[in-house]
Structure formats: structure tokens, C-alpha cells
Amino acid sequence: MGLRSYIATRVLLTIPMIMLLLTFVFLVVRVLPGDPVLLHFEKAASPETMELMRQRLGLDKPLLSQYFAYLAGLMQGDLGKSMQDFSPVGQQIFSAFPATLELAIYSTIIAVGVGIFLGVKSSQSYNSPQDHSIRIFGIVVYAIPIFFLGMIFQMIFGVFLHWLPTGGRIYPGMEPYGLNMGGQHISTGLYTIDSLLEGNVFKFVQTLRYIFLPSLTLGLVLCGVFIRLTRSNMLETLRLDFVTAARARGLRERTVLYGYAFRNALLPVLTMMGLQFAVLLGGAILTETTFSWPGLGRYLVDRINFRDYTAIQGDVVFFGLLVALVSLVVDVLYAYLDPRIRL
Amino acid sequence: METERGLRTRILPGLTALTSRGLAGWMVVIGLGMVLSIVTMTLIAPWISPHDPSALNVGPLRSPPNGEFPLGTNHLGQDMLSRVLCGGSIMLQVSVLSVLFCLIVGVPIGLISSYVGGALDKTFSLIMDSVYAFPGMVLAITISAMLGRGVVNMALSIAVVYIPSYFRIVRSHVLTIKELPYTVAARSIGAKGDTILFRYILPNVVPSIVSVATVNFADAILTAAGLTFVGLGVTKDIPDWGWDLTDGRTLLPSGAWWVITFPGVMIVLLALGFTLIGEGMSELLNPRLEQ
Numbered sequence: 222m223g224l225r226s227y228i229a230t231r232v233l234l235t236i237p238m239i240m241l242l243l244t245f246v247f248l249v250v251r252v253l254p255g256d257p258v259l260l261h262f263e264k265a266a267s268p269e270t271m272e273l274m275r276q277r278l279g280l281d282k283p284l285l286s287q288y289f290a291y292l293a294g295l296m297q298g299d300l301g302k303s304m305q306d307f308s309p310v311g312q313q314i315f316s317a318f319p320a321t322l323e324l325a326i327y328s329t330i331i332a333v334g335v336g337i338f339l340g341v342k343s344s345q346s347y348n349s350p351q352d353h354s355i356r357i358f359g360i361v362v363y364a365i366p367i368f369f370l371g372m373i374f375q376m377i378f379g380v381f382l383h384w385l386p387t388g389g390r391i392y393p394g395m396e397p398y399g400l401n402m403g404g405q406h407i408s409t410g411l412y413t414i415d416s417l418l419e420g421n422v423f424k425f426v427q428t429l430r431y432i433f434l435p436s437l438t439l440g441l442v443l444c445g446v447f448i449r450l451t452r453s454n455m456l457e458t459l460r461l462d463f464v465t466a467a468r469a470r471g472l473r474e475r476t477v478l479y480g481y482a483f484r485n486a487l488l489p490v491l492t493m494m495g496l497q498f499a500v501l502l503g504g505a506i507l508t509e510t511t512f513s514w515p516g517l518g519r520y521l522v523d524r525i526n527f528r529d530y531t532a533i534q535g536d537v538v539f540f541g542l543l544v545a546l547v548s549l550v551v552d553v554l555y556a557y558l559d560p561r562i563r564l
Numbered sequence: 565m566e567t568e569r570g571l572r573t574r575i576l577p578g579l580t581a582l583t584s585r586g587l588a589g590w591m592v593v594i595g596l597g598m599v600l601s602i603v604t605m606t607l608i609a610p611w612i613s614p615h616d617p618s619a620l621n622v623g624p625l626r627s628p629p630n631g632e633f634p635l636g637t638n639h640l641g642q643d644m645l646s647r648v649l650c651g652g653s654i655m656l657q658v659s660v661l662s663v664l665f666c667l668i669v670g671v672p673i674g675l676i677s678s679y680v681g682g683a684l685d686k687t688f689s690l691i692m693d694s695v696y697a698f699p700g701m702v703l704a705i706t707i708s709a710m711l712g713r714g715v716v717n718m719a720l721s722i723a724v725v726y727i728p729s730y731f732r733i734v735r736s737h738v739l740t741i742k743e744l745p746y747t748v749a750a751r752s753i754g755a756k757g758d759t760i761l762f763r764y765i766l767p768n769v770v771p772s773i774v775s776v777a778t779v780n781f782a783d784a785i786l787t788a789a790g791l792t793f794v795g796l797g798v799t800k801d802i803p804d805w806g807w808d809l810t811d812g813r814t815l816l817p818s819g820a821w822w823v824i825t826f827p828g829v830m831i832v833l834l835a836l837g838f839t840l841i842g843e844g845m846s847e848l849l850n851p852r853l854e855q
Contacts, residue, residue, distance in 0.1 A: 241694045249710055260710075353587060360843060364782060364836035366789045369809060369828040372816060380819050387816070503701025507790050511813070521702070522794045525709050533706060540702045548697060 319410025331440025336447020
């Protein structure tokens with residue numbers, strides 16, 4: 222199968238999955254015990270108020286026509302209206318998305334970086350105390366609730382040492398505005414990049430100080446998987462003939478490890494990054510709540526506290542689409558890098 | 565006397581058999597020890613707690629650990645030691661229930677779907693894969709927000725997230741075992757479908773189910789703690805490590821480290837215990853991975 226037909230098949234397979242997901246979310250919000258409008262008002266509003274709310278949100282219509290209206294809305298990028306102020310949920314999600322994306326990027330860098338480094342170290346000293354302690358480290362970080370680790374960091378580095386801020390993306394009023402070039406405004410919404418575009422090193426350092434603890438927390442919790450994966454792949458690769466051959470030619474151990482063995486152990490790490498993306502988003506919800514990080518996860522938790530079920534639905538749909546898209550991209554990338562997959 | 569001898573002859577050789585298997589065996593033993601100690605502690609907590617864990621103003625507000633209150637008090641003047649001793653019950657109930665739900669739903673569906681095959685298998689696989697690909701925490705939060713509070717509801721929303729893991733592991737095993745010579749032989753001597761499924765296939769899938777379930781206990785505990793943290797916990801009235809950790813967040817700026825540290829460490833120990841058992845067991849059960 223050529224790359225093009227592989228991509229076509231993969232895209233076609235994604236469609237039923239997305240449909241299933243959309244239907245599932247729709248049903249969870251409407252069919253599970255508990256009418257969203259009743260829950261929203263905690264049964265404390267007059268029947269007229271609740272009826273009005275149902276009408277404004279279209280929840281009074283039959284289930285099937287609600288379903289088609291929901292799908293038709295999604296086609297046009299409409300994620301529904303908030304129960305609280307009837308504002309479009311999509312807009313709020315798009316403004317919260319860059320914060321989550323930035324957190325996701327930095328945590329992935331930390332998780333993969335720490336994971337690969339420790340994984341290689343572990344495989345290098347197979348069955349030694351160093352190997353065992355790295356494996357135990359991987360298991361322990363897996364067992365720590367993300368928000369507990371976050372709070373410990375906040376306490377040590379924020380409250381006791383006063384080194385780093387404990388919440389938010391940046392000092393209020395200091396948000397970087399990106400680049401203004403000939404009336405054209407360029408801004409990514411990622412504060413670290415925007416502050417560089419602005420050419421403001423002070424702001425850049427500040428944004429790094431704010432993002433450091435949240436991404437370290439999330440990154441450490443996720444790194445265990447990468448440690449284990451790198452370790453087992455390296456152990457397998459190090460036994461192959463070409464590694465022995467490289468050693469026999471008298472190459473330095475570092476060159477053998479990183480130049481020869483490591484490159485072959487890297488491909489599974491890429492797949493794992495795709496698989497871990499869903500876990501990353503789940504962890505981001507808790508990390509964002511811990512660090513008052515204004516992203517998608519914190520938005521979801523906020524909406525839950527306001528019992529804003531239509532906004533919850535929109536946010537969850539967005540999370541689902543994001544995961545589907547990322548896994549599609551990773552699969553295609555993988556097929557491109559490793560032609561055997563396409564067979 | 566009789567039972568004691570029974571213990572000595574049965575359990576001790578078992579322990580030696582485990583500890584002689586290197587790191588993996590020790591992981592199982594240590595994990596078992598941690599989990600059993602926490603379960604015992606939770607069971608006898610009502611009798612050993614120095615104070616009523618829910619009583620307010622037992623001591624001064626936000627007192628650091630001292631002689632009278634070894635783990636300090638929180639902002640309501642509750643004794644943290646009593647709360648830590650009693651606080652495991654909800655986590656344990658939720659995790660046991662959710663693993664049970666997963667076993668009851670995930671294993672039979674996996675067995676039947678993969679044994680029957682065809683359109684049924686395709687449909688189930690598609691559904692399970694979609695749920696599996698979805699961010700678990702987001703799913704659990706959504707379902708939990710809709711179902712409302714309560715131990716059973718919390719366990720249900722966690723189970724939905726992890727059922728696909730059971731389904732997938734059972735399915736992949738059955739697909740292999742189905743084609744093995746001994747199963748084919750059973751079929752050729754005229755064994756019925758259910759006999760093959762339950763007497764020939766299931767016993768060989770059980771070890772993997774057990775190791776998935778053990779690691780899953782840890783996942784359930786962490787997810788339950790996460791649900792509590794975003795405000796979907798069971799109730800504030802029952803002492804619970806998750807609640808104490810969530811509540812303690814507001815005390816962070818004042819530097820009251822004891823309010824979050826002790827409940828948090830308990831959750832870590834419990835989750836770590838289960839992870840150690842699960843990791844160790846899956847390594848012992850898959851000798852192929854040992855080099």
C-alpha cells in the first residue's frame with residue numbers, strides 16, 4: 222500500500238470513531254439520569270424559567286432533532302451555547318486552547334527528555350542498582366496524583382523558597398502581544414513564543430518562570446512510560462549485531478549508544494507520544510486546576526462548578542476531536558518513517 | 565495452632581518462592597505488604613483513632629504537628645492523624661467496586677466478542693477502541709458530573725474508562741488461544757462452544773486479567789482522587805484523603821504543609837502498593853520479558 226492510500230484508509234477509519242464519540246457525548250449529557258436543566262438550577266427554579274432555558278438551548282425538541290441540530294452545528298464549528306450566559310462555547314474554547322497547547326508542548330519535552338535520558342542510563346547498566354532505582358523512580362512517579370505533586374512543588378518553590386510563582390500564566394497586565402509588522406498583527410497565543418516575537422526578553426523569562434512548575438509536574442508524571450519504553454527498546458537494540466559490529470570497530474561507547482542504538486529505539490517513542498496524548502490532556506485538567514492555568518481543563522472544571530452542561534459537552538467534544546486528530550497525524554507520520562506499517 | 569501451622573507451611577514457601585525471583589518478586593511482596601497494611605489500618609481505624617475524624621475544633625486551628633496532634637490539625641480544628649487513619653475507606657470502596665464493574669462487563673464482552681468474531685467483534689472493537697482513545701480523565705469527569713455524587717456513581721464513571729483495557733487484553737489472548745492446537749483438538753473431539761470458552765480458553769486468560777486488574781486498582785485510586793480534586797468527590801462529611809488534599813489546597817499559601825502532605829502520601833502509598841504488585845506480577849507471568 223502506498224503512503225497515499227494508507228492515509229486515505231486511516232482517515233476513513235477515523236470517521237466512524239468520531240461519529241461514535243460525538244454520539245456518546247451527546248447521549249451522556251442527555252440520557253444519563255439527571256436532566257441538565259434540572260441539574261443546572263439544582264431544582265430550585267420555577268418551571269417557567271426552566272422551560273425558557275430549554276427553549277433557548279433547544280433542549281425542548283425531540284431527541285433525534287436535537288441530535289441532528291448538534292451534528293449540523295459541529296459541521297459549522299458551533300460547539301453550542303453556554304447555559305450560564307448563552308455565549309458561544311466555541312469562542313471560549315478557542316481562547317483557552319493556546320494555554321493548554323503551550324503546557325502540553327513543554328510537558329512533552331520534559332517527559333520525553335527525562336524519559337529518554339533515564340531510559341538510556343537504565344539500559345546501559347542493566348540489572349545494576351542504578352537500573353533498579355531508575356525503574357523504581359518510574360513506578361513511583363506513576364503512583365503520585367498529579368495535583369499532589371503540583372502542590373508539593375508549589376509549597377517548596379513558591380511558598381517556602383519564593384523562587385517561582387504558584388499559579389497563572391503571567392503577571393496580570395503583562396501578557397505578551399506578539400509582533401506588529403506593518404499593520405499586521407502576528408500572535409500565536411503561546412506566551413513564550415509571543416514574548417520572543419515581541420523581542421521582550423524580560424517577559425520571556427517571566428513566562429518561563431510561570432510555565433516551569435506546571436510543565437515539570439505534568440512532565441514528571443508522564444515520563445515513566447518513556448523511561449520504560451526507551452529502556453526495553455535499548456536493551457533489545459543493544460543485543461543486535463550492528464551494535465556489536467560498531468563496538469568491534471572501536472567506536473566510543475557514547476557514539477555506539479546515541480549514534481547507533483538510540484536512533485533505532487527512537488521510533489516507538491514517537492508512537493508512544495501519540496498514545497500518551499490522551500493521558501497528557503487528562504493530566505492537563507488536574508495540572509491546570511492546581512496551577513490556576515487558564516486552559517481547556519480549567520475551563521471544564523469551572524463549567525462543572527457552574528453546572529453548565531452544554532459547555533461541558535462542547536469542551537469534551539473538542540477534547541475528543543483533538544485526540545482523534547493527533548492520533549491520525551502520529552499514525553501517518555509513523556507510516557512515513559517506517560514503511561513496514563503500510564503493508 | 566492448626567491454622568498457624570497451615571499459615572507457616574503454605575504462605576512462607578510462597579513468600580520464598582516470590583523473593584527468590586529477583587526484583588519482580590520483591591516488588592510483589594512489598595506491594596502486597598503496603599496494600600494489606602493500609603486495608604488493615606482502614607478496617608481498625610474507628611478503634612485506634614485518637615479523636616472523631618469528623619469532629620470540628622478538636623484542637624487549635626491549623627496547628628503544626630505536635631505531641632498532642634502528631635500530624636497537626638486543619639483549618640477546621642480537625643485532628644489530621646484521625647483523618648489519615650480513617651480516610652482510606654472511600655478510595656478502597658471506589659477502587660474495589662470499579663475493578664469489579666470492569667471485570668463483570670469487560671471480560672465477558674471480550675471473551676464472547678473475540679470467540680464469535682465477525683460483525684459482532686468488529687462493532688465491539690470499534691466501540692471499545694473509541695472509548696480507549698478518549699482522554700480517560702475527561703470521560704470520567706463528564707460521566708461523574710452527570711451521574712452525581714456517591715461511591716457507586718464514582719466507581720461506575722471510572723469503570724467506563726477502564727473497561728476497554730480489559731476487553732482488549734482478553735480479546736488479544738483469546739484470538740491467539742483460539743488457534744492453538746489444544747483448542748483445535750478440543751473442538752475436533754466435539755466440545756461445545758461454551759465448554760471451549762470457559763474450560764479451555766478462560767483459565768489461560770486469567771493470569772493476564774489479574775495483572776491488568778491489579779494495575780487498574782492504582783488507576784482507579786488516582787482517578788478517584790482526581791475526581792474529588794475537581795469537586796466531584798463523594799461527600800465532605802466522610803473523612804477521605806482526596807477531600808483533605810483538595811481542601812488543603814486553600815491552606816497552601818499559609819504554608820500548612822502537614823494538611824496536604826499526610827493524606828497525599830497515603831494515596832501515593834496505596835497506589836504504589838497496587839502498582840508494585842501489578843508490575844511485579846506481569847513480569848513474573850511473562851518470563852519472556854526477563855532476559
